[in-house]
Amino acid sequence: MSQHTPAPARSSAFSPFSYGLFALIWTASVLGNTGSFIRDVASAWLITGLSDNPTAVALMQTAATLPVFLLALPAGVLSDIVDRRRLLIVVQLLMASVSGTLLLLSHNHWLTVEWLIGLTFVGGIGAALFGPAWQAIVPELVPRHELKNAVALNSLGINIARAIGPATGGMLLAALGAMAAYGADVASYFFVIAALLYWKRPVKAKTELNEHFLGAFRAGLRYVKASRELHRVLMRAALYFAFASAIWALLPLVARTMLHGSAGFYGLLLGAVGAGAIGGALLLPRLRRHLSHDGLMLLAALLSAGVMGALALSPPQWLALLLMVILGTGWIVALTTLNGVAQAVLPDWVRGRGLAVYLMVFNGTLAGGSLSWGVIAQQVGLTTTLLLAAAGLTLSALLLKRLVLPAGEADLQPAQHWAEPVVSDRVDTRHGPVLIQIRYRVPQADRAAFKQAIHPLAQARRRDGAYAWGLMEQTDDPEALLEWFMVESWQEHLRQHQRVSRADAALQQAVLQFHQDDAPPQVSHHIAI
Incomplete structure (x- = not known):
């Protein structure tokens, strides 16, 4: 800051x-x-x-x-x-x-x-x-x-x-x-x-842990692949924009053929959308006090679907302008909610990459949806297409209420709570892969609860740099459990130390409460030779 x-x-x-x-x-x-x-x-x-x-x-x-x-x-x-x-x-x-x-x-x-x-x-x-x-x-x-x-x-x-x-x-x-x-x-x-x-802007000092393009690209893909919270945002965005894109793809034809408007009237329709978006942005703080993220997305979907359904009835031009104001309000509510949640679930080290994937979904879904609705309209007509898109948007919004958007309240600031790894000699940071092992002692009665607690931690390990993770038990001692994960290089593991957030630290603490030993879990590092 x-x-x-x-x-x-x-x-x-x-x-x-x-x-x-x-x-x-x-x-x-x-x-x-x-x-x-x-x-x-x-x-x-x-x-x-x-x-x-x-x-x-x-x-x-x-x-x-x-x-x-x-x-x-x-x-x-x-x-x-x-x-x-x-x-x-x-x-x-x-x-x-x-x-x-x-x-x-x-x-x-x-x-x-x-x-x-x-x-x-x-x-x-x-x-x-x-x-x-x-x-x-x-x-x-x-x-x-x-x-x-x-x-x-x-x-x-x-x-x-x-x-x-x-x-x-x-x-x-x-x-x-x-x-x-x-x-x-x-x-x-x-x-x-x-x-x-x-x-x-404060300049970050260059160190040997600064990421390079290809490594950063892979790290970004790993994070997106492992982040279930981001998956929910992307899924909700893709389905909303897939159906809502119909109005943007067909609006010029709606203005000309269904509303019998001129180019000037089409410009007024777009201006009305902008006016509605401005009003929606101003209303959002008040709406947030009464609605959750999911409530806001349901509201946005119902507003957009209602506008498409009403336009399918070829309303008078003055009513169409009012409908565009409503559409702008719904559109800005959806855009701001999705973008805000995406921002909130991404830590700073990968924020640009995560938002880039969100932008890819946004632009790709709009482009593909627009083309698809254009083809459908050519086959079944504008009225039927608008009604289909409205019905699809309403149905998907109601069904997706079960795919709850993240609250985005987790503390993603670096925790810096991992101890520095002990090495016998200087390790070449470029070498890898690296295997990290953590040994716990967990009573048999706590085994199921331990496994339930450690799986969210496994997701965090993958988000922060691990490309493989597993949990094993020792054959001659069923209370001895071994967590292991692999990172592509020693350098990437040291970055992982810097990436672990305070929210991740809380997940780790939830796991440690099941460890029954006077000494903390034993951590060992192994690097390929």
């Missing part, structure tokens, strides 16, 4: 703004996102003038989103092993150069479909690198009790930018041309860079 002012006595929707650094970076991010929306409007408009081929126009969306899906996990690895502040500054410079190139090409009338798609793809790479690192810095800007409100305010900021950016981009494009739109985007990046430069 850095540059914090004292926490307010009572948390509210806007209380994270009492932390000056968060307020500064949040403001800069709103300006940066506004610039991005201005650029997107300009590029989308220009490509329709350069080509009337629908495939070329569709490729713009593909070019923007494909890098986010493909590069999210590598980007998450980078955000965990390099200085996040510096990474964000470099990415901002990259994205500013993209818009600067678009400005230059526009000025000289050199823009082509190929240039637009290619530069949009490069901008998508920047967005892929930016996303995990930007989300991962939020817990560094506010204390833990303000994290959920800070995540909600970030969502609010994006929706403010979504409401302002496209309209501003359209006005700049009409009044001053594409150069002005791209110039505004270039300027917006420098506000973000200035805020990041102001942030004096």
Whole structure:
């Protein structure tokens, strides 16, 4: 945590703004996102003038989103092993150069479909690198009790930018041309860079335990594979977005064919979604006082499903606008709840990688769901498709109430309670694998309870670096039990010492209460030769 002012006595929707650094970076991010929306409007408009081929126009969306899906996990690895502040500054410079190139090409009338798609793809790479690192810095800007409100305010900021950016981009494009739109985007990046430069993030000293890319990639995958709490978040996200994506995929057709609206009316529908999202973000702190995470997700699903069902009835345009406000509220409640829980269950050392997987699920499910609902609509029509999606979203939300989202209240700060391993000589940290053995003495009467207590600890071992784990009994002494786990290198095991959280320490203490011996459990380390 850095540059914090004292926490307010009572948390509210806007209380994270009492932390000056968060307020500064949040403001800069709103300006940066506004610039991005201005650029997107300009590029989308220009490509329709350069080509009337629908495939070329569709490729713009593909070019923007494909890098986010493909590069999210590598980007998450980078955000965990390099200085996040510096990474964000470099990415901002990259994205500013993209818009600067678009400005230059526009000025000289050199823009082509190929240039637009290619530069949009490069901008998508920047967005892929930016996303995990930007989300991962939020817990560094506010204390833990303000994290959920800070995540909600970030969502609010994006929706403010979504409401302002496209309209501003359209006005700049009409009044001053594409150069002005791209110039505004270039300027917006420098506000973000200035805020990041102001942030004096503590620099972590380099040690022999600093992770390298491939090792960090494997460690991230191991963590995601072993984290049952994150699995629940990802499952809930995948199913919600799979059904809710129908409205985003079909909204242009709904506006044109079912509501008989113009392009301007479609813009109003999107603006209404943004307005609803802003209202939902402001309501969230109050909703959290009355609803659990699962209650919020059920509310979001029912709101979204209700909107799709109502749109299937071809309501009048004024009612459709009101429905879009409701949709925006449900959408922001779901996004903020899922993102906030994902943030809360991830320790700092792997936060970027965990959020990257969440972003992959988010973008992949939206993309795949949109394509699937488009195909279904082509076969059975818009009305039936909307009703199917609404029914599926409602049913899945009711069934998934049993797949409870984590509370996200565990203390994930490093415990530093493991004793340093005893070695007879200096061990080459690159050597491995390493076998760690822990010997317990557990009375036969406590065997079942011990096994029940040690399995959560086994999950923690796997999350923090173990790729194999087991429990054995000694053949000539049934009270002697041996826990063992394997780590890929001595270096990774020393990292494991640093990763064990206070919540993990509590799990270990629950296991130790069954150990019946005057001496603590014997720990031994074995390294491959």
